[in-house]
Amino acid sequence: MTYSEENYLKIIYHLSNNSGKGIATNAIANQMESKPSSVTDMVKKLADKGLVRYKKYQGVSLTDEGRFKALMIVRKHRLWEVFLLEKLDFSWDEVHDIAEQLEHIKSEKLTNKLEEFLDFPTEDPHGDPIPDSEGNIKKVDKKLLSEIPAGKKVICVGVKDSSSAFLQYLDKQQIALGSGMEVISKEDFDLSLTIQVNGKPITVSNKIAANLFVKIL
Amino acid sequence: MTYSEENYLKIIYHLSNNSGKGIATNAIANQMESKPSSVTDMVKKLADKGLVRYKKYQGVSLTDEGRFKALMIVRKHRLWEVFLLEKLDFSWDEVHDIAEQLEHIKSEKLTNKLEEFLDFPTEDPHGDPIPDSEGNIKKVDKKLLSEIPAGKKVICVGVKDSSSAFLQYLDKQQIALGSGMEVISKEDFDLSLTIQVNGKPITVSNKIAANLFVKIL
DNA sequence: ACTTAATTTTAGGGGACTCTAAAAATATTT
DNA sequence: AAATATTTTTAGAGTCCCCTAAAATTAAGT
Numbered sequence: 048m049t050y051s052e053e054n055y056l057k058i059i060y061h062l063s064n065n066s067g068k069g070i071a072t073n074a075i076a077n078q079m080e081s082k083p084s085s086v087t088d089m090v091k092k093l094a095d096k097g098l099v100r101y102k103k104y105q106g107v108s109l110t111d112e113g114r115f116k117a118l119m120i121v122r123k124h125r126l127w128e129v130f131l132l133e134k135l136d137f138s139w140d141e142v143h144d145i146a147e148q149l150e151h152i153k154s155e156k157l158t159n160k161l162e163e164f165l166d167f168p169t170e171d172p173h174g175d176p177i178p179d180s181e182g183n184i185k186k187v188d189k190k191l192l193s194e195i196p197a198g199k200k201v202i203c204v205g206v207k208d209s210s211s212a213f214l215q216y217l218d219k220q221q222i223a224l225g226s227g228m229e230v231i232s233k234e235d236f237d238l239s240l241t242i243q244v245n246g247k248p249i250t251v252s253n254k255i256a257a258n259l260f261v262k263i264l
Numbered sequence: 265m266t267y268s269e270e271n272y273l274k275i276i277y278h279l280s281n282n283s284g285k286g287i288a289t290n291a292i293a294n295q296m297e298s299k300p301s302s303v304t305d306m307v308k309k310l311a312d313k314g315l316v317r318y319k320k321y322q323g324v325s326l327t328d329e330g331r332f333k334a335l336m337i338v339r340k341h342r343l344w345e346v347f348l349l350e351k352l353d354f355s356w357d358e359v360h361d362i363a364e365q366l367e368h369i370k371s372e373k374l375t376n377k378l379e380e381f382l383d384f385p386t387e388d389p390h391g392d393p394i395p396d397s398e399g400n401i402k403k404v405d406k407k408l409l410s411e412i413p414a415g416k417k418v419i420c421v422g423v424k425d426s427s428s429a430f431l432q433y434l435d436k437q438q439i440a441l442g443s444g445m446e447v448i449s450k451e452d453f454d455l456s457l458t459i460q461v462n463g464k465p466i467t468v469s470n471k472i473a474a475n476l477f478v479k480i481l
Numbered sequence: 482a483c484t485t486a487a488t489t490t491t492a493g494g495g496g497a498c499t500c501t502a503a504a505a506a507t508a509t510t511t
Numbered sequence: 512a513a514a515t516a517t518t519t520t521t522a523g524a525g526t527c528c529c530c531t532a533a534a535a536t537t538a539a540g541t
Contacts, residue, residue: 051498072519085499087520092497104506104519135377148369154362160352268528289489302529304490309527321489321536 050151053120054079055089056098057150059109060117069106115182119158122178124150125171126161132172133165139172140214155180173214174205174224174260190263192230193238193256200229205260213258221245228261267368270337271296272306273315274367276326277334286323332399336375339395341367342388343378349389350382356389357431372397390431391422391441391477407480409447410455410473417446422477430475438462445478 048056058078062070072090076083094101098113109117127149131137137145159180162168169185170176176185189204203226206213217223222244229243238253265273275295279287289307293300311318315330326334344366348354354362376397379385386402387393393402406421420443423430434440439461446460455470 049497073517081498082500083519084501084521088498131374135374135381137373137377141373145369145371145374148371152362152365154365156354156358157348157352157362160354164352266527290487298528299530300489301491301531305528 048116051089052093052096052098053116053151055086055093056109056113056117057120057124059099059107060114060121063109063114069100069102069108071106075107118178118182118184120150121184122180122182123152123158125175125177126158126165126168128171128173129165129168129177130161138214138218140209140211140218142172143209143211172224173209174203188262189260191257192228192240192242192251192259192261193253195230195261195263197230197232200227200264201261202227202264203259204262206258207260208258213255216255217259220249220251222259227264265333268306269310269313269315270333270368272303272310273326273330273334274337274341276316276324277331277338280326280331286317286319286325288323292324335395335399335401337367338401339397339399340369340375342392342394343375343382343385345388345390346382346385346394347378355431355435357426357428357435359389360426360428389441390426391420405479406477408474409445409457409459409468409476409478410470412447412478412480414447414449417444417481418478419444419481420476421479423475424477425475430472433472434476437466437468439476444481 055075058075059070062074062078072083072086075086075090079086090099090101090107093099093107093113097110098116099107099109101107124146127146128142131142131145132139162177162180168177174187174189176187178184187204190201191207192201195201203222203224205224206217222228226244231241231243231248233240238256239250240253240256241248241250272292275292276287279291279295289300289303292303292307296303307316307318307324310316310324310330314327315333316324316326318324341363344363345359348359348362349356379394379397385394391404391406393404395401404421407418408424409418412418420439420441422441423434439445443461448458448460448465450457455473456467457470457473458465458467
């Protein structure tokens, strides 16, 4: 598998999560920062290799083999993120970009030894579960903060967007994985939330709330 | 810089070591496991970028900028080798191939943090010096075992070939970096050597001796 | 020095991946 | 349901890197 094929598989995997429908060419192109026509070409190639199912104009979905391959890339990505944070002292907003490169290193033995070196972590620094070497992945039940009604107490368990900008915002607000918070009120007009964190109330936009995963206590 | 350009630079660097002459197209092609015509193409590209000096039929040599870039790749390669051996418990015959991939990861910060994590090693598992972040590299004075006359006592300081096959042979003979040995005799016919190692004499072919670096005591 | 051999370069082409522009199919609107 | 808008695919082309085969240059042998 080439670097590019791996990236396509990974993105198709990330877009697959819920609905049973095929993934749209356009959606893949947006994530890949490429053009729909390029996606069509690549998707045909992946279909020839048996990694995706594809019918013209009907979108794409992963085969079992494709899903497994994607999971192995996600596995490597998240293990390297843990390594960068825990062993090399990177901050959680720096690890993603470097892991995008490291996820393509091909050596099963390396991946497994790295996992052992890190003491078999089950989550990466953004709260996402790490698949094991068989491709098993823990399903975490989590909701977006934007979907929580006023009055509920929650705990922060992950982020949807792992861009530097967003993660640095969270650092500034002293919000980390494990932070407890309570939804005080929700503004109907712009869907912004007022939440109680670290003992004081703060207001966050809907865009913020829609990128923060929480678990209801 | 692309993956391929980096490999060319690295190989030109390794071939440059002594003579002041340009490196032959053929020599590069052999190391790259590609064809001379491909080398000509790439070398033109590198020359356009100011990384090598190139005149038709005259061979290639690195510019200062090219040399620095090559040193940074070598630096990454050797640091990752140390990581694999010391932290992940790989054996010295396994680290080279994985490091060939890891050397292309682009993040100066990662390289420097890795170096710090490993406690600023000065040599890789094969005895080769590790360039620092400014591109300074220690010159080690070492000779090939094949050039040592009978009667001299030496210590093993490195290998020229780092293929699995050769390193596993050394393991089998219980020869490692730091092993002391004495040249007992040299056979004129095939240039094979009889050497005293670990208290007992063994005979090694010229091919073996020409791939083992030693320092005279 | 002249012929032969080896090396190196050019010429032309192929595969992987990407793009733009135009055509085809599907979705949406009225 | 017809017209319009959107999405998706095809067609053709460009870049990067590699190849083979043939031509040019340099090196070696007699």
